[in-house]
Amino acid sequence: MRLTRYFLPVLKENPAEAQIVSHRYMLRAGMIKQQAAGIYSWLPLGLRVLRRIETIVNEEQERAGHIPLLMPTLQPADLWRESGRYDDYGQEMLRITDRQKRELLYGPTNEEMVTDIFRSHVNSYKDLPLTLYHIQWKFRDEMRPRFGVMRGREFLMKDGYNFDIDKEAALHAYNRHMVSYLRTYERMGLTAIPMRAASGPIGGDNTHEFLVLAQTGESEVFYDDRVTALKLGAREIDYDDRAAVADVCREFTTLYARTDETHDGAVFEAVPEAHRKVGRGIEVGQIFYFGTKYSEAMGALVVNDKGERVPVEMGSHGIGVSRLLGAIIEASHDDKGIIWPEGVTPFPVGIVNLKQGDAAADAACEGLYKALAAKGLEALYDDRDERAGAKFATMDLIGLPWRITVGPRGLANGVVEVTSRRTGESVEMTPDAAVARIAEIYAGV
Ligand SMILES: Nc1ncnc2c1ncn2[C@@H]1O[C@H](COP(=O)(O)OP(=O)(O)OP(=O)(O)O)[C@@H](O)[C@H]1O
Numbered sequence: 472m473r474l475t476r477y478f479l480p481v482l483k484e485n486p487a488e489a490q491i492v493s494h495r496y497m498l499r500a501g502m503i504k505q506q507a508a509g510i511y512s513w514l515p516l517g518l519r520v521l522r523r524i525e526t527i528v529n530e531e532q533e534r535a536g537h538i539p540l541l542m543p544t545l546q547p548a549d550l551w552r553e554s555g556r557y558d559d560y561g562q563e564m565l566r567i568t569d570r571q572k573r574e575l576l577y578g579p580t581n582e583e584m585v586t587d588i589f590r591s592h593v594n595s596y597k598d599l600p601l602t603l604y605h606i607q608w609k610f611r612d613e614m615r616p617r618f619g620v621m622r623g624r625e626f627l628m629k630d631g632y633n634f635d636i637d638k639e640a641a642l643h644a645y646n647r648h649m650v651s652y653l654r655t656y657e658r659m660g661l662t663a664i665p666m667r668a669a670s671g672p673i674g675g676d677n678t679h680e681f682l683v684l685a686q687t688g689e690s691e692v693f694y695d696d697r698v699t700a701l702k703l704g705a706r707e708i709d710y711d712d713r714a715a716v717a718d719v720c721r722e723f724t725t726l727y728a729r730t731d732e733t734h735d736g737a738v739f740e741a742v743p744e745a746h747r748k749v750g751r752g753i754e755v756g757q758i759f760y761f762g763t764k765y766s767e768a769m770g771a772l773v774v775n776d777k778g779e780r781v782p783v784e785m786g787s788h789g790i791g792v793s794r795l796l797g798a799i800i801e802a803s804h805d806d807k808g809i810i811w812p813e814g815v816t817p818f819p820v821g822i823v824n825l826k827q828g829d830a831a832a833d834a835a836c837e838g839l840y841k842a843l844a845a846k847g848l849e850a851l852y853d854d855r856d857e858r859a860g861a862k863f864a865t866m867d868l869i870g871l872p873w874r875i876t877v878g879p880r881g882l883a884n885g886v887v888e889v890t891s892r893r894t895g896e897s898v899e900m901t902p903d904a905a906v907a908r909i910a911e912i913y914a915g916v
């Protein structure tokens with residue numbers, strides 16, 4: 472992408488309405504525009520990151536054996552009357568009446584609808600296990616939408632639902648979700664800690680929230696800080712191996728880590744004082760096992776191997792896809808702007824031409840741009856006729872992890888400069904070596 476042909480409406484001034492750094496930088500970097508309280512347009516740069524996050528979520532869900540589908544945003548009120556939640560949900564639910572006076576709602580979550588799909592098509596234990604998920608917009612008429620995409624009213628969520636014949640199988644699905652979520656967040660450059668949580672309106676007693684530590688987080692968290700060093704890394708996981716998956720979950724949930732809702736001072740006291748930490752966190756996902764709550768209420772029954780009709784065992788599992796942009800920025804920025812982890816960056820690398828119009832510099836930039844594209848890497852090429860300082864400021868603000876700087880002086884010696892956004896370190900090398908270096912970095916992403 473050439474910047475002169477792109478749509479990147481960066482702001483020079485700090486927007487007054489933004490209280491936290493991620494909201495400020497998303498507005499300044501031209502990623503989002505607010506259209507109403509808690510409702511945003513995703514401008515091209517923001518959309519690119521959103522799509523990267525969706526891709527990672529999809530890849531890890533499919534790796535775990537979960538199956539994508541797509542349910543609508545609008546749902547009939549009657550489905551929610553079956554579960555009893557139509558009245559329980561209260562003012563957070565956006566209720567709509569169509570021209571036939573039929574009652575609809577903009578879905579805040581999809582337990583009822585997916586249970587309806589299931590009961591229409593599945594009758595036998597032989598079709599289980601089954602986990603269906605989608606990435607779809609949700610609406611919750613939050614009392615205080617704030618912090619940009621962190622607490623929106625319309626927001627993008629991945630929500631998945633498992634259907635299993637017995638509790639054991641359903642808890643395996645729960646564990647599979649935990650492990651796939653850990654991998655998902657790691658690929659985004661995040662440390663998200665699974666913490667024991669309270670279940671709220673979804674119901675059930677087996678639930679964990681995933682929290683990214685950040686001063687600006689809305690949840691108070693209590694944890695043994697050794698939990699932050701745990702990493703899945705590149706290990707292979709066989710998602711069908713119940714014991715192996717359970718072992719990973721045990722590894723990540725044994726050390727003390729709880730939100731204020733489940734915090735137990737007496738148990739926390741047992742953590743060695745040097746490791747006892749109280750802080751704040753951003754909830755980027757939650758998993759629930761809730762058994763037969765919805766299947767009983769809605770008549771989602773399956774025949775088991777003894778020929779009996781039993782309500783199917785279920786759980787639901789969510790990732791805050793749009794909130795993740797905010798969480799990643801809160802966890803990865805400096806005073807010049809965003810620092811995208813390679814896994815989610817909108818462009819893998821930026822090219823800065825220090826002297827637009829200089830024949831050698833222009834040709835070298837074009838050459839880099841094409842050589843990167845040939846390796847599947849779409850660079851953002853700043854080909855504007857602007858001062859170097861302004862170009863650097865834009866690149867720093869939008870946070871591409873790598874920058875190649877091209878100028879007549881370096882080219883006279885046959886070199887360009889490769890700079891890490893994170894460390895600020897620059898290394899001179901030939902244009903060919905620069906392309907090889909960037910390709911090598913992204914080979915493992
Ligand atoms: N208003 C919102 N804006 C953006 N993301 C949200 C919002 N509400 C929930 N999410 C995201 O969707 C995920 C799954 O939804 P869930 O039902 O667990 O939310 P929740 O527990 O009600 O969230 P919160 O406690 O933050 O209100 C959450 O973990 C969070 O990352």
Ligand SMILES: [Mg+2]
Binds near residue numbers: 680756
């Ligand atoms: Mg939650």
